[in-house]
Amino acid sequence: MTERFIGLMSGTSRDGVDAVLTEIRETGPVRVVDHCQLGYPDDLAQELATAATTETLRYRHLGALDARLGMLFARTVQALLDQTGLAPTAIRAIGSHGQTVHHAPDADPPFTWQIGDPFRIAEATGIDTVAQFRPRDIAAGGEGAPLACGFHATQFGSTDETRAVLNLGGIANITWLQPGQPVIGFDCGPANTLMDDWNRRHHQTPFDHDGAWARSGTPDPELLTRLLQDSFFQRPPPKSTGPEYFSPAWLRAGAGDRLDRARPEDIQATLAELTVEGVRHALEHLHMQPPARLLVCGGGAHNRHLMKRLAKALPATLVETTERHGVPPQQVEGAAFAWLAARTLAGEPGNLPEVTGARGPRVLGCIIPGGPRAPGGH
Numbered sequence: 001m002t003e004r005f006i007g008l009m010s011g012t013s014r015d016g017v018d019a020v021l022t023e024i025r026e027t028g029p030v031r032v033v034d035h036c037q038l039g040y041p042d043d044l045a046q047e048l049a050t051a052a053t054t055e056t057l058r059y060r061h062l063g064a065l066d067a068r069l070g071m072l073f074a075r076t077v078q079a080l081l082d083q084t085g086l087a088p089t090a091i092r093a094i095g096s097h098g099q100t101v102h103h104a105p106d107a108d109p110p111f112t113w114q115i116g117d118p119f120r121i122a123e124a125t126g127i128d129t130v131a132q133f134r135p136r137d138i139a140a141g142g143e144g145a146p147l148a149c150g151f152h153a154t155q156f157g158s159t160d161e162t163r164a165v166l167n168l169g170g171i172a173n174i175t176w177l178q179p180g181q182p183v184i185g186f187d188c189g190p191a192n193t194l195m196d197d198w199n200r201r202h203h204q205t206p207f208d209h210d211g212a213w214a215r216s217g218t219p220d221p222e223l224l225t226r227l228l229q230d231s232f233f234q235r236p237p238p239k240s241t242g243p244e245y246f247s248p249a250w251l252r253a254g255a256g257d258r259l260d261r262a263r264p265e266d267i268q269a270t271l272a273e274l275t276v277e278g279v280r281h282a283l284e285h286l287h288m289q290p291p292a293r294l295l296v297c298g299g300g301a302h303n304r305h306l307m308k309r310l311a312k313a314l315p316a317t318l319v320e321t322t323e324r325h326g327v328p329p330q331q332v333e334g335a336a337f338a339w340l341a342a343r344t345l346a347g348e349p350g351n352l353p354e355v356t357g358a359r360g361p362r363v364l365g366c367i368i369p370g371g372p373r374a375p376g377g378h
């Protein structure tokens, strides 16, 4: 039986919400049918940035942010339904990742926190909503991330060649898919958040379109080496990170007054190179043969400069986007959360313990019934 699920994703780039309509069967790849993206209104983006970087926040502020995000998520689903002409009853469930305000798998005790009130999504759409995927994995001793690896394996795995899937969101994460071997997946370093922030400091644009600004600069090898000395790059998986770690403050701590002395475009070029080197390090660190193909997704797949630099750094690997494999780059992570929602409703685990380090496979998230009655209730 094929059922429709909607995945809702809003990642660490805080660029907006992606809603992805999928058709899912019990086994086999997901069919990605349609997509709708709503950007965050400026004030909301600013408040989220503050929430993610500030040490203290009032409860009422956080509560209001949670509610406003939930309403925006619901509106994104509605926009997708309007676009497709589908009724809410045509959708089995929504899988909502939420917006991470803090990811701290190394804290004592470890925690991860996503907001975007899922009750409002269920209430506004009438569709069963699955949310809060990460905390169960953390409770089971895992990193709570990355969670898209199971989906990457189902969707992009091959029986005859080794592939890696690279998601270039705010942070970069990689999924290693070798035929007949357990999946390996982890966050491998920063990606768009540092470049976006540096770009915003010098331009009136949200990001460095196509990486044109980075391309106009020259990477600083000494600074690059210094940044790559961060112990995160050397640490073996499981590991995950977030923009609260690879933050503008992290960059300043590593770069010192070079940030003020260097040409800004050279810093941008160095940050692009840092993303590429993080990926190369990750592959080398695991003593892996280069994969036959690297399938790139996330917004960074649209950064032509980054894609070229990746191809240059991995000469034995065919670097291409997931578009070639049936899923546009910006829709992969949303589709993953649609798939995760389907797993939860089927009572199947969504995490891969070999990836997250959890004590075992776990059914993730909580299910909020869309209608006034429980699904199947009387």
Ligand SMILES: Nc1ncnc2c1ncn2[C@@H]1O[C@H](COP(=O)(O)OP(=O)(O)O)[C@@H](O)[C@H]1O
Binding pocket: 010, 011, 012, 013, 014, 015, 016, 168, 169, 170, 171, 192, 193, 196, 207, 208, 209, 210, 211, 297, 298, 299, 300, 302, 303, 304, 330, 333
């Ligand atoms: N044409 C483009 N050129 C360069 N960068 C791009 C382009 N399109 C998107 N991006 C980058 O992708 C980011 C969004 O990626 P996304 O996968 O949505 O990340 P996240 O999951 O963290 O929200 C943007 O902030 C921007 O940095």
Ligand SMILES: [Mg+2]
Binding pocket: 009, 010, 011, 012, 013, 014, 015, 016, 017, 018
């Ligand atoms: Mg995004």
